[in-house]
Amino acid sequence: MNGLHDLGGMHGFGPVIPEPERPVFHAEWYKRALAMTVAMGNWGRWSIDESRHARETLPPADMVNLSYYERWTAGLVTLLLRHGFVTRDELREGRADANAARETPALTGPEVAAVLARGSPSARDLDRPPRFQPGDRVRTINAHPPTHTRLPRYARGHVGEIVLYHGPHVFADARAHRKDAPAEPLYAVRFAARELWGPGAEAGHSVTINLWEPHLEPV
Amino acid sequence: MNGLHDLGGMHGFGPVIPEPERPVFHAEWYKRALAMTVAMGNWGRWSIDESRHARETLPPADMVNLSYYERWTAGLVTLLLRHGFVTRDELREGRADANAARETPALTGPEVAAVLARGSPSARDLDRPPRFQPGDRVRTINAHPPTHTRLPRYARGHVGEIVLYHGPHVFADARAHRKDAPAEPLYAVRFAARELWGPGAEAGHSVTINLWEPHLEPV
Amino acid sequence: MAHDEPHGAHHHHDHEHDAHGLPSEPDLKVRAIETLLVEKGLIDPAALDAIVDSYENRIGPRNGAQVVARAWTDPDYRERLRADSTAAIAELGYSGRGGEHIVAVENAPGVHNLIVCTLCSCYPWPVLGLPPTWYKSAAYRSRAVIDPRGVLADFGVTLPADTEIRVWDSTSEIRYIVIPERPAGTEHLGVEELAALVTRDSMVGMGLPKAVAA
């Protein structure tokens, strides 16, 4: 979707403000918001792509007004409701419906380190070779789906060069909407800054973007 | 500038809500906000392009949170300050500085009808012929200036056909930033919807955009 | 952008003043600015009253309806409208601010025109007056160019699948008015009766003229 999350190349957001390495969390509730999102994600009911899309589809005013962890929390509420972990009544009442089905077991403290260290790799096997090789020139498709896509708006319809082949990875654009999404060859595609931004950009600069095979056409 | 005002093709803003022809104004203060903007514009210190840019450069949160006439009012305040009609002290104090220079004469009630009927035409003379003719195919430039532009982001780097020549008109991209901006030939350029939006768009549909000669290159 | 109500749902009135020290409540802010500008002699309240009166009572979509009805009934006028819309519209007394240059775009069998301004809210003021809230909304400005059938559906308008939709994005001081197709069964009607069938929305391309009473 062409949403307010797709910020590459936008003007008007002001300067970037540096900050020291610590503190990691600027408020106590940030810790709980982060940890709840990680812990609930461990149930495996939604992919990271679906959770991204849940945040992207927040109302535009929320996209601008809410802070980062507020948006995470709002996205989590969307997912909790969609996947039946909680009901609207439970959220409104603030207590569990005694008749609701229980799910077990929840992630425990001692399991956390191993769960984080394992993560959720997106690499997959695929029974066909990649269509492109490093060095190939490709053009990105010009598509504007209302659904999730990882092809940023600023990079559509532009010509770049494959610089890395990452192997097959589950296709994010599809996985945001269905769990059994296929894998597609994933590439790092380098675009000259002038190709993306016109003659105002500096010669020699580039932007490299990870794109899946369905995003690309031969030139 | 690639700002939040440049909305063509964005997703996520919800349905369009019809409304009856009346009332024209949904609040009393809308009337005064509109009329003040029109009356102060009559001093001729800024162009419509400069006033548009004043609204476009509001902070992103204001772009989303403020209603239409609030944005007009915020833009007017920017212009009043920039052009010396009021000072920050006067705004803060809510009263005129007795030592400030006075400007006269203000627009009067009896003059309004004629002023509105005259307007401020943008057509100009130009001592060179237009580069393009109806029927010509052109490609829009791919440029992302941080300054004002009337070439929408969704139409950059695309091929269309000149369908109308409007004659020379003052070039808005320049006039937003300086009063003595030149005129440039102005065209209506028709783009196939599929050229702009890809194969998801309907064949035969089109979007026609008024663009000035500096926005266009021959194909 | 997201709304145009006096008090939007996402509005924040927890601060009493904005960065300039002006009231944050929009009605109070506008009044404070008007008071200051009047005190400085920069605006005459009577001029503001006259501007409001113009757009509330004189300059509105009934002007455009006259243009459309005339075009439906007078082939010579229609030709002049095609050749120079601004001049033909000025013949009827409509001209000026927010519509110094106008192009009338005609619907025809299989062709439907739609007007939008994606970058702000440009609109043909002399013939249609001030734009309605929806025309200024982010929803309309974003979707009209990429999903014209979708916005038409929001207005209950369904065009045949083979109708060519031509969207006009008003990116310059050229403003557009749509000349809708004359409804069937109106051969017996005069200009004023026809004008009454011409809705504002039909002149933006977001509606069709009213049908005649059977």
Place this chain on the structure above:
Amino acid sequence: MAHDEPHGAHHHHDHEHDAHGLPSEPDLKVRAIETLLVEKGLIDPAALDAIVDSYENRIGPRNGAQVVARAWTDPDYRERLRADSTAAIAELGYSGRGGEHIVAVENAPGVHNLIVCTLCSCYPWPVLGLPPTWYKSAAYRSRAVIDPRGVLADFGVTLPADTEIRVWDSTSEIRYIVIPERPAGTEHLGVEELAALVTRDSMVGMGLPKAVAA
């Protein structure tokens, strides 16, 4: 998007509850959700504590600094890092969530790398921890790809005019870490001393390693 402070300037706390009936104050909202999820047995507070402890005390930019210092001092390791960054980083014990697949990109004379995620805030968690506020900000995400020298200037970094800036937009589960150039005059330093020179920002490409004390 615009800010990440507990109470942003544009925040609206005039409503007590959101559309779901949850408190609108974010700290109260988060607590209400945690309370409900704990009551339902869906989360264990001890697991949340362990997750917070991991990212506050174990998983952060000091991990990445170890990778960089090792790459600076061990040519074989550097080769393994080039061949398979994920595996070479896992050798040091760093792996998993938010960095299941990592590519190390190396600065060199005349080449400077910069990492961003324009679509969200993807970041190499196992080696750099959670992203700083600025990395998540709309200002950084919008400008890094179109004006890399501008964002570097905000951080006080000025690169030579002929330096090639390579921006990497993290649009997939491949995450990046920048291997900055080893500072001059550090030939006598060991891995731990070198790691202390490696700042978080230098591994994003928004800074350079600290200079050695003269």
